[in-house]
Amino acid sequence: MTKLKEHVLVTGGAGFIGSHSVELLLQQGFTVRVLDNLSNGHLDNLPLHPRLEFMRGDIRHSDDVKAAMQGVSHCLHLAAQVSVNSSVEDPVSSATHNILGALNVMHEAAQAQVTKLVYASSxxxxxxxxxxPLQEDCASQPLSPYGLxxxxxxxxxxxxxxxxxxxxxxxxxxNVYGPRQDPRSPYAGVIARFLDRLxxxxxxxxxGDGLQSRDFVYVGDIARANVTALxxxxxxxxxxxxxxSISLLELLEHLRHxxxxHLPARHMPAKAEDIRHSCGDxxxxxxxxxxxxxxxxxxGLVELIKHQRQSDVARVTAMPINA
Known part of the structure; x- marks a missing residue:
């Protein structure tokens, strides 16, 4: 394995996508600094490693971002408010994270003259x-504050x-899925929620009717794309x-199997901010x-189910026994 000298800042590195990206960066020889306020991320997601540094801080605070950016050569910006529903319910808070927070990161990266900034869009x-399938030059017509x-x-x-x-x-x-996506969080994707209940x-x-379709990408591939782009x-x-792409009804049938x-699904009214069909080019x-x-x-589903079952066993084993 080639040893690299690059020092990468990962904002939101203790979260779902962030922790998988951090692991891959460390495997490939990078030195990594994580900036995370732990509002959704967890320290347990991160490995103990001599080339990993954790800084608790918030991208909405420019001083935190400036301190974290010192001495790094690359930045992977993943910290965000990632719930579409939350962006609809509280667009001001969502924009504070996703626009002002992102701008803090971009500005400080420019000031630090980093070699490359890679950031999570959607x-x-x-x-x-x-x-x-959706190409990058298709018109942007977001249905939610998050997309905007x-x-x-x-x-x-x-x-x-x-x-x-x-x-x-x-x-x-x-649509990203995989281990460490909390199914009970408002940020969880449909696969995590389906699997948790099953x-x-x-x-x-x-x-809705379940005929809406999605393009699902395993988190391990997302992490690889992040590092490749850096x-x-x-x-x-x-x-x-x-x-x-696959419809939600077809996805559910896979998960049932x-x-x-094989419990039947309970249908609730469709959400106005939900996209009907999504498939990328x-x-x-x-x-x-x-x-x-x-x-x-x-x-990916087999790996996720295996991980979820192992996590459930570990959680039960760790529970105290009442006398």
Whole structure:
């Protein structure tokens, strides 16, 4: 394994995507600093490692970001408010995290003259488009404040590259799933929520008719894309996608088979901010980053269920026994 001298700051590094990215960076020889306020991340997600430094701080506080940015060569910005529902219910708080917080990171990265900034964007910038599969030059018509915030981040990144020469790439993640995504959190994706209820032998809940489709990407592939983008000279925005979609009803059938729980779904009214169909075009991902996802949906679901069952056993074993 090649040893690298780069020192990477990962904001939100104790979270779901962040912790997987940190592990991969350490495996590849990077020195890593994590900035996280632990509002959603957990220290237990991070390994003990001599090349890993943790700083507790908030991207909304410029002094925290400036201190964390000192001496780093690259920055992976993942800290965010990532719930679409929360952005609808409290758009001011969401924008404070996702626009002002992101701008703090971008500004301090420019001041520190980092070699490359990679930041998390989202397929939510596209909104409900009928131009499937979605290419990066499709019109942006976000249905939620969250999607709009990510689009604004992309505009700021482009502007700061023009004004200050900050090299950056925004990765438009499609629907990410995998271990460490808390199913009981408002930030959890549909796979985590379905699986949590099926393993507890409870009926899964579907908002709408279940015919809406999604492009699911395993978190291990997201981490690989993050690291690849950090080392790439390319700048701009790029989908991180499998290029394949599946309906929620089909997804649920897969999970029923794997968990051996065949309870019927309970349908709730559809949410106005939910996108009907989503599927990304992976051409730029391959051409710019020479990247292809390694995990099929079946493989990812099997790995996730295995991890979830191990976590459940560990939690039960650790529970105190009442005398």
């Amino acid at each position: 397929a939510a910038v596209y909104g409900d488009s009928d131009q499937l 915030e990510k689009w604004v981040d992309e505009r700021y990144a482009t502007l700061l590259q023009s004004l200050h020469g900050l090299p950056s790439m925004g990765l438009r993640y499609f 393993l507890d032998r409870q009926e899964p809940i579907i908002f 080392l790439s000279p390319r700048c701009g925005v790029c989908n991180v996608t499998t290029g394949k 794997l968990t051996k729980c 992976a051409q730029r991902l391959f051409e710019w980053l020479a990247f292809e996802p390694q995990w099929s949906l079946q493989q």
